[in-house]
Each structure stands twice: as structure tokens, then as C-alpha cells.
Amino acid sequence: MAEQIRVVVVGAKGRMGRETVKAIINDEALAFVGAVDRTLDGVPVSQVLGLDAGEVQFSTDLEKTLLETQADVMVDFTTPAVMKGNIDKAIALGVRPVVGTTGMTPEEIAAWDAACKERGIGGLIAPNFAIGAILMMRFAAEAAKFLPHVEIIEMHHDQKLDAPSGTAIKTLELIAQEREKMGQGHPNEHETIAGSRGGDYEGMRVHSVRLPGYVAHQQVIFGGLGQTLTIRHDSINRESFMPGVVLSCKEVMKYEGMVYGLENLLF
Numbered sequence: 219m220a221e222q223i224r225v226v227v228v229g230a231k232g233r234m235g236r237e238t239v240k241a242i243i244n245d246e247a248l249a250f251v252g253a254v255d256r257t258l259d260g261v262p263v264s265q266v267l268g269l270d271a272g273e274v275q276f277s278t279d280l281e282k283t284l285l286e287t288q289a290d291v292m293v294d295f296t297t298p299a300v301m302k303g304n305i306d307k308a309i310a311l312g313v314r315p316v317v318g319t320t321g322m323t324p325e326e327i328a329a330w331d332a333a334c335k336e337r338g339i340g341g342l343i344a345p346n347f348a349i350g351a352i353l354m355m356r357f358a359a360e361a362a363k364f365l366p367h368v369e370i371i372e373m374h375h376d377q378k379l380d381a382p383s384g385t386a387i388k389t390l391e392l393i394a395q396e397r398e399k400m401g402q403g404h405p406n407e408h409e410t411i412a413g414s415r416g417g418d419y420e421g422m423r424v425h426s427v428r429l430p431g432y433v434a435h436q437q438v439i440f441g442g443l444g445q446t447l448t449i450r451h452d453s454i455n456r457e458s459f460m461p462g463v464v465l466s467c468k469e470v471m472k473y474e475g476m477v478y479g480l481e482n483l484l485f
């Protein structure tokens with residue numbers, strides 16, 4: 219059997235982190251070797267997550283964990299504020315970042331791409347790991363060629379820190395590649411309540427709903443003469459992201475540079 223890919227999960231006790239630990243443990247090609255989080259230093263992962271995680275204990279020290287475990291890959295599901303330093307540390311140590319945390323700028327991605335290439339390692343930033351979401355974005359970009367009037371409504375659980383979602387931003391970027399920048403709605407429209415028309419990305423409007431009960435959902439609505447088209451994706455649980463995370467941990471071993479978007483590994 220080929221040597222297993224050694225994976226450290228950062229944010230391991232969080233909603234996505236614990237699902238990721240489970241997925242790695244269940245994949246024969248991957249070895250779960252380290253768990254980092256903000257608290258729980260020294261506490262066995264098995265005890266907290268109720269999984270068969272062997273001897274692995276939580277650590278609050280990312281650098282130490284990456285070095286001691288001889289990690290090949292670091293998976294990050296933390297927060298927008300924390301993720302950036304984690305990526306810098308991983309790249310500096312030659313550990314390939316697979317990042318699901320959202321909230322970085324195009325300039326930061328470009329800098330990490332250069333750093334990964336310099337270090338001779340791969341990296342992946344995926345605003346969404348669910349295959350259905352990747353297809354939703356692809357179909358939306360295609361539809362925009364024919365129906366350029368478009369708005370996005372994304373709906374998430376009420377513990378989400380960033381708005382709009384990383385998925386909505388990626389969708390807007392992909393659509394923007396396919397249509398001319400243009401205004402939408404009436405030129406003299408007026409907001410009686412500020413923010414009613416949502417965020418503006420090159421004339422496209424984006425609306426973020428945050429409510430208990432949701433996981434991760436997005437609809438892209440196109441309007442044309444006498445018709446509308448709605449492309450909708452729903453993640454009804456966090457397992458939906460796991461095939462993408464597992465695939466990324468494997469693929470990231472095969473190239474150099476920071477790739478932005480799981481679609482680049484799939485199509």
C-alpha cells in the first residue's frame with residue numbers, strides 16, 4: 219500500500235473540523251495525525267469527538283503540531299481572522315494548505331500562490347467543497363451569458379461570521395467573467411431601509427440571510443423578458459462537503475501553487 223498522506227486539521231473541534239476528522243479517519247489513503255484548536259490543549263480527540271482517533275490529542279500550537287507530526291497537508295476550518303496566519307505558517311514549513319475557511323482577498327490568494335510555488339508545494343482554497351455547489355456555480359456562469367440580469371440570495375445558519383458567503387463571492391466572480399459589468403434595477407431606485415437592495419458586485423446584487431435552521435444554501439436568480447430562472451443548491455448537512463475535502467487532501471500533493479476553487483481540480 220502507498221504511504222498515507224499525513225493530515226493535520228485546524229479548527230478540529232468546530233462544526234466543519236469534526237466532520238473533517240471523521241472523513242480523514244475513514245479514508246484509507248489519509249492518516250489523521252494532528253488536531254489544532256483554540257482550546258483543549260492535551261485533551262484526547264477521541265474523548266471530545268467520540269471518534270476512534272487513536273492517540274491524537276488536541277494542541278493549541280499549530281507550528282509545533284505541523285513539525286512534530288511531519289504533516290503533508292493542513293486542513294483549515296477556523297475563522298477569517300485566524301486562517302491567514304495559519305496558511306502563512308503552513309507554507310513556511312512546506313505543509314500544503316487545504317483551506318475551507320472563507321474571507322480572504324484576491325491579493326492574499328495571489329501572494330500565497332507565489333509563496334507555494336517558491337516552496338514547491340500545492341495548496342487549495344475552496345469557498346465550497348460540495349460538488350452540488352460547484353455545479354450550481356458553473357451552471358450560473360453559463361446562464362449569465364444569456365440572462366445577464368442576476369441576483370444572489372444565500373442563506374446560512376446564524377453562527378456564520380462573514381457575509382456574503384465565500385460561495386456567493388466565488389459565484390459573482392465566475393459570473394463576472396461571462397458578462398459585461400452593468401447596472402441592474404431602476405436607475406433612480408431608492409432604499410427606504412438602508413441595505414434593502416443588498417451588496418453590489420459589478421452591478422449584481424447579493425443578499426445574505428442568517429437564521430437558525432439553515433446549514434448552507436444559495437439561489438442564483440436570473441431575470442429575462444417574461445421569465446426567471448432560479449438555480450439553487452442546498453447543503454442539508456456538513457457531510458456534503460467531505461468528498462471534496464478528502465479529494466483535495468490527495469490532489470494537493472500533485473501540483474505546485476495555490477489553486478482557488480475546487481472546480482479547478484474537477485473539470
Ligand SMILES: NC(=O)C1=CN([C@@H]2O[C@H](COP(=O)(O)OP(=O)(O)OC[C@H]3O[C@@H](n4cnc5c(N)ncnc54)[C@H](OP(=O)(O)O)[C@@H]3O)[C@@H](O)[C@H]2O)C=CC1
Nearest residue numbers: 229231232233234255256295296318319320344345346347
Ligand atoms: N469551504 C467550505 O466548503 C465550507 C467552509 N466553511 C467555512 O469554514 C469556517 C469554519 O466554519 P465552522 O466549522 O462552521 O465554524 P466553527 O466556529 O464551528 O469552527 C471554527 C473552529 O475554529 C476554532 N478556532 C478559533 N480560533 C482558533 C485559533 N486561533 N486556532 C485554532 N482554532 C481556532 C474555533 O474554536 P472556538 O469555538 O473555541 O473559538 C472552532 O472550534 C468558516 O469560515 C466557514 O465559512 C464552512 C462550511 C463549508
Ligand SMILES: O=C(O)C1=N[C@H](C(=O)O)C[C@H](O)C1
Nearest residue numbers: 320345346378383384385434
Ligand atoms: O459558514 C458556512 O457554513 C459555510 N461557508 C462557506 C461559504 O462562506 O460559502 C461554504 C458553505 O456555504 C458553508
